[in-house]
Amino acid sequence: xxxxxxxxxxxxxxxxxxxxxxxxxxxxxxxxxxxxxxxxxxxxxxxxxxxxxxxxxxxxxxxxxxxxxxxxxxxxxxxxxxxxxxxxxxxxxxxxxxxxxxxxxxxxxxxxxxxxxxxxxxxxxxxxxxxxxxxxxxxxxxxxxxxxxxxxxxxxxxxxxxxxxxxxxxxxxxxxxxxxxxxxxxxxxxxxxxxxxxxxxxxxxxxxxxxxxxxxxxxxxxxxxxxxxxxxxxxxxxxxxxxxxxxxxxxxxxxxxxxxxxxxxxxxxxxxxxxxxxxxxxxxxxxxxxxxxxxxxxxxxxxxxxxxxxxxxxxxxxxxxxxxxxxxxxxxxxxxxxxxxxxxxxxxxxxxxxxxxxxxxxxxxxxxxxxxxxxxxx
Amino acid sequence: xxxxxxxxxxxxxxxxxxxxxxxxxxxxxxxxxxxxxxxxxxxxxxxxxxxxxxxxxxxxxxxxxxxxxxxxxxxxxxxxxxxxxxxxxxxxxxxxxxxxxxxxxxxxxxxxxxxxxxxxxxxxxxxxxxxxxxxxxxxxxxxxxxxxxxxxxxxxxxxxxxxxxxxxxxxxxxxxxxxxxxxxxxxxxxxxxxxxxxxxxxxxxxxxxxxxxxxxxxxxxxxxxxxx
Ligand SMILES: Nc1ncnc2c1ncn2[C@@H]1O[C@H](COP(=O)(O)OP(=O)(O)OP(=O)(O)O)[C@@H](O)[C@H]1O
Ligand SMILES: [Mg+2]
Numbered sequence: 001x002x003x004x005x006x007x008x009x010x011x012x013x014x015x016x017x018x019x020x021x022x023x024x025x026x027x028x029x030x031x032x033x034x035x036x037x038x039x040x041x042x043x044x045x046x047x048x049x050x051x052x053x054x055x056x057x058x059x060x061x062x063x064x065x066x067x068x069x070x071x072x073x074x075x076x077x078x079x080x081x082x083x084x085x086x087x088x089x090x091x092x093x094x095x096x097x098x099x100x101x102x103x104x105x106x107x108x109x110x111x112x113x114x115x116x117x118x119x120x121x122x123x124x125x126x127x128x129x130x131x132x133x134x135x136x137x138x139x140x141x142x143x144x145x146x147x148x149x150x151x152x153x154x155x156x157x158x159x160x161x162x163x164x165x166x167x168x169x170x171x172x173x174x175x176x177x178x179x180x181x182x183x184x185x186x187x188x189x190x191x192x193x194x195x196x197x198x199x200x201x202x203x204x205x206x207x208x209x210x211x212x213x214x215x216x217x218x219x220x221x222x223x224x225x226x227x228x229x230x231x232x233x234x235x236x237x238x239x240x241x242x243x244x245x246x247x248x249x250x251x252x253x254x255x256x257x258x259x260x261x262x263x264x265x266x267x268x269x270x271x272x273x274x275x276x277x278x279x280x281x282x283x284x285x286x287x288x289x290x291x292x293x294x295x296x297x298x299x300x301x302x303x304x305x306x307x308x309x310x311x312x313x314x315x316x317x318x319x320x321x322x323x324x325x326x327x328x329x330x331x332x333x334x335x336x337x338x339x340x341x342x343x344x345x346x347x348x349x350x351x352x353x354x355x356x357x358x359x360x361x362x363x364x365x366x367x368x369x370x371x372x373x374x375x376x377x378x
Numbered sequence: 379x380x381x382x383x384x385x386x387x388x389x390x391x392x393x394x395x396x397x398x399x400x401x402x403x404x405x406x407x408x409x410x411x412x413x414x415x416x417x418x419x420x421x422x423x424x425x426x427x428x429x430x431x432x433x434x435x436x437x438x439x440x441x442x443x444x445x446x447x448x449x450x451x452x453x454x455x456x457x458x459x460x461x462x463x464x465x466x467x468x469x470x471x472x473x474x475x476x477x478x479x480x481x482x483x484x485x486x487x488x489x490x491x492x493x494x495x496x497x498x499x500x501x502x503x504x505x506x507x508x509x510x511x512x513x514x515x516x517x518x519x520x521x522x523x524x525x526x527x528x529x530x531x532x533x534x535x536x537x538x539x540x541x542x543x544x545x546x547x548x549x550x551x552x553x554x555x556x557x558x559x560x561x562x563x564x565x566x567x568x569x570x571x572x573x574x575x576x577x578x579x580x581x582x583x584x585x586x587x588x589x590x591x592x593x594x595x596x597x598x599x600x601x602x603x604x605x606x
Contacts, residue, residue: 003488003497007477014476288472291433293461294489295454373434375468376424376545 004294008302011282012309018278022310023317025274026355029267030318030348031325036260037344038326040253042337046181047246048239050096050114053176054123056209058221059238060091063231066245068238069112069182071096071206078230082208085224087217091210092117095194099187101152102162109151111163111185115194122209125188129157130172135190140171142188146179163187181337268355271314275307275359279366284374291372303363311356318352319345380541380573381407381430386439388425399425400436401596412564412574412586417593423577424469424545426593430575431464431543432456443541461489465534467544471526473518479529480505480514486537504532507566524555531559535567542567542574553582560586 012019045052050068051059060082062072082091095115100108116124116135124132125142134140141163143155155161159170168187180186195204210232212218218234225232233241247253279286286299322340329336388400399422407413415423428434430441432448441448448459460466465486473482480501487497505511508528510521518526527547534542542563548556560576560583568574576587584590592599 003491003494006494007485007488010481011474011476284472285474285476288468288474289485289489290457291431291460291466291468291472292486292489293457293459293464295457297454298489371434373428375470375472376428376433 004298004302005305008305009309011285011302012278012306015278015281018274018281019310021274022271022278023313025270026267026311026314026352027317027321029263029270029355030315030352031321032263033260033267033348033351034319034322034340034344035325035338036256036263037347038322038338038340040247040256040260041341041344042339043181043252043256044243044246045339046178046337048242049176049178049180051235051238051242052178053125054094054114054209056094056123056211056235058210058212058218058232058234060208060210060225060230060232061206063229065231066249067242068096068207073203074205074208074230075203076205078228079205079208081228082210082221082225082232085221087212087214087221087224089211089213090120091208092120092122093191093205094123094207094209095191095204096206097194098184099163101168101185101187102165103153104161105153109185111152111187112180112182113163113187113189113194115189115191117209118190118192121190125174125176128173128175132172134171135188137169137171139167139169139193140189141168142172142174143170144174144176144180144186144188146176146186148180148183148185151183152185179337264351264355267351268358271311271355272359272362275310276362276366278306279303279363283366283370286367287370287372287375290370291375296368299367300364303367304360307356307360307363311352315349315352319348379406380409380411380444381575382440382442383430384440384442386426386429386436386441388422388429388434388436398596400429403439403596403598405591405598407573407575409573410568410570411588412568412576414584414587414590415575415577415593416579416581416584416590419579421593422596423593427543427545427575427577431466431541432460461486462537463540465537465539465542467527467530467534467542467547469546469549471518471530473526473529473533475517475519477517478515479510479518479521482518482529483532483536485533490537501532501536504536505529508532508562523550524552524559527551527555527559528562531563540572542572544574544576546578546580547576548578548580548583556580557583557586 047067062074065071079091079093082088097113099111099113101111102108116122121132125144128145135142143149143152155170157170161168174188212221222232290299326338326340329338384404386400386403390397390399403426415426417423425434429436435449443463448456451459480498483501483504484497487500502514505514508531510525510528513521513525518529521529547559563574564586
């Protein structure tokens with residue numbers, strides 16, 4: 001390490017109080033930003049849960065559909081039309097809707113009902129208990145054991161219930177990789193039973209799940225579906241569309257974005273202000289260095305280095321703290337939707353670099369204006 | 379001749395509130411000379427010292443050090459000039475409280491890109507010369523005034539500058555300590571490649587001067603006005 005930077009480090013570490021304030025300030029800001037963005041990513045991940053759980057390569061839908069929860073039913077001929085598109089290997093219908101479950105104590109509980117294609121059961125969940133084929137049994141449903149399972153009074157195999165005034169029986173307990181965001185229990189059944197039992201509009205098919213013959217066939221499929229007046233998206237595209245919806249068209253996303261921005265501003269002001277105080281406190285020292293013969297560029301390097309050191313320390317502690325809290329939250333709170341990904345670590349890093357750059361810039365502007373003449377005056 | 383000052387003027391502020399701190403100052407300093415600049419408070423001594431050392435730009439006139447007209451240099455070249463040719467002892471020392479005494483002394487070497495350990499080694503040597511070897515690891519604020527002054531001198535001479543400038547080096551010291559320190563500087567630092575400029579009020583140390591110039595109201599005068 002260059003001696004000048006070592007000097008910078010010693011000046012920084014020498015001032016314990018300011019140094020700690022700086023690191024703690026940035027830690028706090030990173031912590032807040034990480035929590036906000038991880039909540040945000042968690043919510044988005046969960047909101048896209050069905051796309052991930054079903055696992056289809058392509059989704060065909062009405063062009064106005066934004067999320068997998070709210071579909072606009074399509075007429076059956078679309079399924080045949082999609083099946084006859086040359087690049088399509090196979091295509092199956094999917095029903096996603098809501099049912100009203102009446103519990104034994106007489107209370108009602110809404111639930112998400114997913115109807116899988118009768119012939120293939122494409123998108124079926126992993127079973128913890130029961131057999132896949134039991135789904136064909138009379139009135140059979142699979143119940144997902146997630147954070148909302150208890151809302152159905154934690155039914156066992158064979159438990160009966162009423163759904164939309166018809167009988168239902170638990171034929172399997174299922175596990176899905178991403179739980180629901182919306183606090184509703186999830187029931188799986190066959191497409192035909194779902195469309196029979198639930199209140200239906202004229203059309204019943206929520207989505208068509210399509211498997212292209214190859215990735216190269218996807219653009220042609222999209223074009224062909226568009227000709228039908230519908231929209232075909234790959235799973236990633238659908239996820240992105242869903243993300244955008246929650247980010248910009250719901251209060252949830254917008255609020256969290258605003259909170260992230262606020263934590264960024266708080267962090268920026270704590271760090272910027274403290275760093276500026278640090279620079280002011282050390283003005284005389286920088287002036288003495290300048291008088292002795294340090295070049296301006298060396299002073300700039302020192303300031304940058306000091307702000308980088310505190311920023312990276314704060315970043316490290318902030319990420320650790322946020323990760324620990326999220327991990328703890330996930331252990332303790334079943335519905336806790338937060339997720340730390342490389343993406344939000346990266347976002348926090350970018351914000352920290354901005355904070356560090358701005359703080360350094362303020363300090364540098366002051367340093368470059370120092371008149372070393374002050375060292376001669378008492 | 380190591381330093382030549384020609385027709386230097388410096389004022390602060392604008393008319394009518396203008397203060398003329400230096401009015402047409404000219405003089406020169408030879409190698410192996412210890413020049414004193416003395417004069418009453420406000421006569422412009424500190425201003426002159428900072429103009430000579432490339433810290434305060436004069437309004438007119440030239441300062442030539444070892445053949446270089448320093449006020450024609452770029453900002454970086456001027457910084458390099460200060461680093462390589464000058465040694466400073468500021469009136470308030472301006473030691474770095476976050477560094478040890480030893481590290482303080484090594485600062486000019488660090489700025490000269492001497493490797494850290496090597497700089498400390500050299501600093502240790504100079505610290506022995508000023509008889510403070512046992513204080514190497516203390517922060518300077520734990521030292522007495524006279525000791526801090528010696529540290530400041532050690533920092534100024536560690537890079538073996540050709541021109542050493544001291545502003546009021548004895549102002550905060552008792553008479554004996556002040557004399558000892560100035561004698562030390564004269565005996566250890568002065569030689570035929572170097573010169574020393576001392577700004578002072580303190581007539582107890584006049585005996586060490588090679589030559590004394592008197593300033594009054596921004597001018598050099600032949601004889602000081604008798605004090606009433
Ligand atoms: N930065 C400044 N702005 C305005 N006036 C200044 C400035 N620096 C010095 N002066 C004025 O210039 C004149 C010379 O000041 P200088 O500090 O050089 O005197 P000095 O001889 O060193 O005095 P002292 O013995 O008290 O240190 C004084 O009138 C002072 O008020
Ligand atoms: Mg003065």
